[in-house]
Amino acid sequence: MVEFNGVGLRYGPDAEVLSDISFNLQPGSFYFLTGPSGAGKTSLLKMLYLAQRPSRGIVRLFGEDLVSMPRHRLPGFRRRIGVVFQDFRLIPHLSARDNIALPLRIAGVSEEDLAGPVGEMLSWIGLDERAHAFPPTLSGGEQQRVAIARAVIARPQLLVADEPTGNVDPDMAMRLLGLFEALNRLGTTVVVATHDIHLISRIENAQMMRLEKGRLSDPTGALRYPPNRS
Amino acid sequence: MIIPRVPAQHRRLLPDRRLSGPTPWVIAILMLLTLLSAAAGIGLARSANAIGDAIAGRVTVQIVTANPVTRAEQAIALRRTAAAQPFVRTARAVEQAELRATLDQWFGSAEGDDPVLNSLPLPALVDIDFVGEDRAGHMTQLRALVAREAPGARIIPHAEWLGPVARLIRSLAWVAGALVILMTLASAAVVIMTARAALGTHYTTIEMLHMIGATDQQITRLFQRRIAIDTAYGIALGSVVAALILLLIGWQWSGVTSGLAETASLGPAGWALLLALPLLAIALAALTARQTLLAALQKIL
Numbered sequence: 001m002v003e004f005n006g007v008g009l010r011y012g013p014d015a016e017v018l019s020d021i022s023f024n025l026q027p028g029s030f031y032f033l034t035g036p037s038g039a040g041k042t043s044l045l046k047m048l049y050l051a052q053r054p055s056r057g058i059v060r061l062f063g064e065d066l067v068s069m070p071r072h073r074l075p076g077f078r079r080r081i082g083v084v085f086q087d088f089r090l091i092p093h094l095s096a097r098d099n100i101a102l103p104l105r106i107a108g109v110s111e112e113d114l115a116g117p118v119g120e121m122l123s124w125i126g127l128d129e130r131a132h133a134f135p136p137t138l139s140g141g142e143q144q145r146v147a148i149a150r151a152v153i154a155r156p157q158l159l160v161a162d163e164p165t166g167n168v169d170p171d172m173a174m175r176l177l178g179l180f181e182a183l184n185r186l187g188t189t190v191v192v193a194t195h196d197i198h199l200i201s202r203i204e205n206a207q208m209m210r211l212e213k214g215r216l217s218d219p220t221g222a223l224r225y226p227p228n229r230s
Numbered sequence: 231m232i233i234p235r236v237p238a239q240h241r242r243l244l245p246d247r248r249l250s251g252p253t254p255w256v257i258a259i260l261m262l263l264t265l266l267s268a269a270a271g272i273g274l275a276r277s278a279n280a281i282g283d284a285i286a287g288r289v290t291v292q293i294v295t296a297n298p299v300t301r302a303e304q305a306i307a308l309r310r311t312a313a314a315q316p317f318v319r320t321a322r323a324v325e326q327a328e329l330r331a332t333l334d335q336w337f338g339s340a341e342g343d344d345p346v347l348n349s350l351p352l353p354a355l356v357d358i359d360f361v362g363e364d365r366a367g368h369m370t371q372l373r374a375l376v377a378r379e380a381p382g383a384r385i386i387p388h389a390e391w392l393g394p395v396a397r398l399i400r401s402l403a404w405v406a407g408a409l410v411i412l413m414t415l416a417s418a419a420v421v422i423m424t425a426r427a428a429l430g431t432h433y434t435t436i437e438m439l440h441m442i443g444a445t446d447q448q449i450t451r452l453f454q455r456r457i458a459i460d461t462a463y464g465i466a467l468g469s470v471v472a473a474l475i476l477l478l479i480g481w482q483w484s485g486v487t488s489g490l491a492e493t494a495s496l497g498p499a500g501w502a503l504l505l506a507l508p509l510l511a512i513a514l515a516a517l518t519a520r521q522t523l524l525a526a527l528q529k530i531l
Contacts (some may be wrong), residue, residue, distance in 0.1 A: 070485050103443065106443055
């Protein structure tokens with residue numbers, strides 16, 4: 001599904017923030033991306049959700065080369081990726097319902113057709129009664145759930161989450177992780193960047209990628225020898 | 231489409247703060263000045279054309295013979311002979327009363343009873359309009375005719391003394407036209423700055439929309455619609471005020487019936503152009519906004 005081969009990334013003339021990154025993400029797998037602050041986790045995620053092109057190397061997503069892909073083709077690929085940002089990035093003047101419905105509206109789904117999925121998603125995250133509340137009136141946990149619902153409403157093939165539990169209490173963190181696990185069971189490949197080592201142990205069969213000083217280590221060996229999921 | 235159609239649910243992506251910024255008001259002022267400059271330019275250009283047409287083929291023969299009886303006889307003979315020539319369209323002897331009425335304004339006596347004016351030996355004048363464009367040939371023929379019928383008379387081509395006035399008016403018309411162009415460019419610059427400011431203000435939303443798969447066209451339509459509507463409000467306001475000012479000037483102008491003032495009017499084509507300007511301005515604003523937004527979005531991955 002995702003292949004990085006010898007990927008490097010630098011911003012401007014500075015030294016590379018990521019060097020020689022190579023891995024292969026299998027469809028339907030669950031990955032944790034860990035590492036100290038400044039290791040390059042967010043930069044790696046940016047390349048995964050197509051906000052950044054690499055400075056060198058090969059990146060293939062859904063079987064296509066993204067390095068040379070013309071810009072106008074990127075939106076079609078982005079619609080197959082769900083992103084949960086560390087800072088939520090909800091649109092403050094849109095209600096929770098409208099924030100969740102956004103990816104479907106952008107994809108051209110009619111109001112009649114999106115009403116059902118959005119309602120189901122609101123129930124799934126337990127925010128039925130706060131559907132018309134605006135983000136500034138929601139708690140951190142509620143905002144995080146809305147951000148997750150927005151990321152998964154269009155049933156993405158790849159879900160990328162950057163510190164999704166960084167702003168919530170441990171109980172809420174476990175609930176959110178449960179949402180990711182449920183989505184993963186439905187076939188979505190999940191990549192979660194986190195500092196929280198306890199979180200990692202809660203997902204069975206999850207694989208770990210560790211970044212240190214811009215280089216990737218592979219403690220489970222799963223990236224070099226992906227499990228046979230057949 | 232000048233104002234693109236955007237579904238109501240998508241419009242909510244931008245907070246509803248219509249007419250809150252300076253753009254509509256700046257555009258209104260620029261539109262007002264553009265329309266007034268355009269009206270002035272059209273009026274002046276028509277005036278210059280009218281004067282040019284009037285003076286291009288006209289001369290006045292000034293007969294200054296000392297004996298008033300001989301002077302009058304020469305004027306009558308010259309008018310009659312000139313009128314019979316194939317190169318002359320019209321020949322008219324200017325009445326002495328007409329001359330005195332003109333001079334009255336300078337002597338300050340409306341009654342025509344100024345003793346100094348009455349004692350002046352006024353020349354006899356014959357206005358002649360040529361046929362066709364061969365001015366030099368016509369002048370040669372007229373000189374021969376004048377030498378025969380009124381020896382010593384002076385021939386004064388109108389183009390010699392009204393030409394500089396016509397050129398001045400034409401220059402002013404060009405200045406007005408240049409002002410229209412400059413204000414159009416200023417309006418476009420305002421729209422560009424507005425579009426860039428909007429992108430800066432809503433950068434987080436735009437980035438978010440990109441990340442969930444929105445195309446540049448979808449995002450551009452959103453902003454283009456907002457900017458086009460805001461500028462349309464400004465253009466409408468500026469146009470209404472300009473129309474009121476032009477109607478007021480037109481009403482006052484209608485009371486002016488002398489000299490060059492009579493030649494200055496907008497005419498149907500001029501009014502049509504003035505009516506078209508606001509629509510063209512809205513189209514220009516929308517197009518400028520679209521191109522600015524697309525160019526700016528291209529810089530974001």
